[in-house]
Amino acid sequence: MRLSNQPTSEATPNEPVKPSGGNLLVLEGLQTYIGQFHILQGLDLAVPEGAVTVLLGRNGAGKTTTLKTIMGLTPPRQGTITYRGESINGLTTYQIARQGIGYVPEDRGIFREMTVEENLLLAARGESRAGYRTHLANCLDLFPDMQRFLKQKAGTLSGGQQQMVAISRGLMTGNKLLLIDEPSKGLAPIVIKAVMDALEKLKRQVTILLVEQNFTMASTVGDYFYLIDDGHNITNGPMDQLVADTELTRKYLGVGFA
Ligand SMILES: Nc1ncnc2c1ncn2[C@@H]1O[C@H](COP(=O)(O)OP(=O)(O)OP(=O)(O)O)[C@@H](O)[C@H]1O
Numbered sequence: 676m677r678l679s680n681q682p683t684s685e686a687t688p689n690e691p692v693k694p695s696g697g698n699l700l701v702l703e704g705l706q707t708y709i710g711q712f713h714i715l716q717g718l719d720l721a722v723p724e725g726a727v728t729v730l731l732g733r734n735g736a737g738k739t740t741t742l743k744t745i746m747g748l749t750p751p752r753q754g755t756i757t758y759r760g761e762s763i764n765g766l767t768t769y770q771i772a773r774q775g776i777g778y779v780p781e782d783r784g785i786f787r788e789m790t791v792e793e794n795l796l797l798a799a800r801g802e803s804r805a806g807y808r809t810h811l812a813n814c815l816d817l818f819p820d821m822q823r824f825l826k827q828k829a830g831t832l833s834g835g836q837q838q839m840v841a842i843s844r845g846l847m848t849g850n851k852l853l854l855i856d857e858p859s860k861g862l863a864p865i866v867i868k869a870v871m872d873a874l875e876k877l878k879r880q881v882t883i884l885l886v887e888q889n890f891t892m893a894s895t896v897g898d899y900f901y902l903i904d905d906g907h908n909i910t911n912g913p914m915d916q917l918v919a920d921t922e923l924t925r926k927y928l929g930v931g932f933a
């Protein structure tokens with residue numbers, strides 16, 4: 676598997692790993708088990724700095740497990756995780772988060788009984804008051820609507836509003852890398868568009884590894900893609916290449932884009 680994000684026309688799972696310069700995060704040969712189940716089976720992935728890399732694959736392919744493995748929630752049994760040139764293997768989730776990696780989980784991970792403001796304050800733990808204000812202003816710039824429901828309990832919000840809060844939580848400590856798991860899940864098309872627009876703005880600030888099954892969002896926001904299946908790499912490259920490959924998208928993603 677190539678880690679350079681250069682075009683790969685065929686699946687090349689046995690190609691030697693060659694991490695390239697400019698990658699913020701590099702995963703090599705990840706083997707992750709959940710209980711006795713062997714979920715990630717030698718996964719390689721490189722996330723170039725300043726770009727959006729989209730991780731795609733069928734249901735159960737191992738996308739969420741990949742993000743959890745990076746965050747130390749399901750630590751790998753083998754393989755290396757290198758962030759900004761240093762290994763983060765073996766660190767706790769807290770230590771990994773402190774390195775500047777934000778995780779926006781599939782279930783959004785917000786505190787429903789707390790107000791939006793309290794959710795954001797909690798996410799900004801350890802930041803100075805000035806830092807909190809700067810990050811909050813940035814989030815309100817990305818999601819102007821959030822101003823209206825800052826004082827509202829998060830559990831009373833719509834799915835789209837909750838997603839805005841979830842992404843904002845990932846921005847309250849000035850993270851350099853955001854891992855976002857299926858932000859469009861369960862959202863109406865118009866709300867998906869709002870999240871998509873925010874991600875377009877966000878990509879100018881942070882590097883993003885995005886799991887996204889909505890192909891319109893994935894192909895609009897994404898610069899690079901990795902396609903995985905059954906815990907293995909299938910192929911990777913620039914997003915344009917995937918959009919053009921209707922055979923591949925039909926086979927693994929169940930959609931045609933001709
Ligand atoms: N707690 C668990 N116990 C057992 N198996 C699990 C557990 N969590 C995930 N798995 C299995 O691991 C595999 C990968 O799951 P994962 O959630 O990473 O897939 P995914 O690509 O995110 O899928 P989806 O598109 O449905 O979100 C699946 O076969 C799933 O059933």
Ligand SMILES: [Mg+2]
Pocket residue numbers: 738739740781
């Ligand atoms: Mg998932």
